[in-house]
Amino acid sequence: DAGVIQSPRHEVTEMGQEVTLRCKPISGHDYLFWYRQTMMRGLELLIYFNNNVPIDDSGMPEDRFSAKMPNASFSTLKIQPSEPRDSAVYFCASSTDRGENTGELFFGEGSRLTVL
């Protein structure tokens, strides 16, 4: 099992540029989460999907952020235009409530974004 795969691992961009972060959840998982981590605010849930449908996007900071899940094996988090305060580590996680369910979330290694 390859685990949750995120790309890119590191991204440095300039203010105003569009940023796209990508996530491939664990095969068979039907929940996908996007988190953001900063020193000031810790780990924050941005949005999560169930069966490719957004369920709760109340954590999305503003309209500059958007997330999509076109199919069960791929999700994107887009920031347009990016700002320096968006600099953070963005984590994707997946889970399932089928089979033996522990409620465990499996996290990817994160995408470290720096906006200059």
Place this chain on the structure above:
Amino acid sequence: DAKTTQPPSMDCAEGRAANLPCNHSTISGNEYVYWYRQIHSQGPQYIIHGLKNNETNEMASLIITEDRKSSTLILPHATLRDTAVYYCIVRVGGAAGNKLTFGGGTRVLVKP
């Protein structure tokens, strides 16, 4: 989800047991206690969870008080690789419509 309170940091000696406390005095009857840890620069990792009974797995033990208002995560023989931030989270069981809300956690430093 009920709120949790953890000490911000603690040290422990390599090879000794590490006991990490967590208070969750407003926990509801259907809420579980989950523990995750985050090693530097990595994504959070699930450790263990429980409802009422004490639980043990290959990583740790979870002791929940009878009134369920507090719990303790025990790392039986701490190693240097256990240095991490440990998060205690209370949430309704089940995969996820029940999102995880992370607090500040306890920063554990295992010293040689």
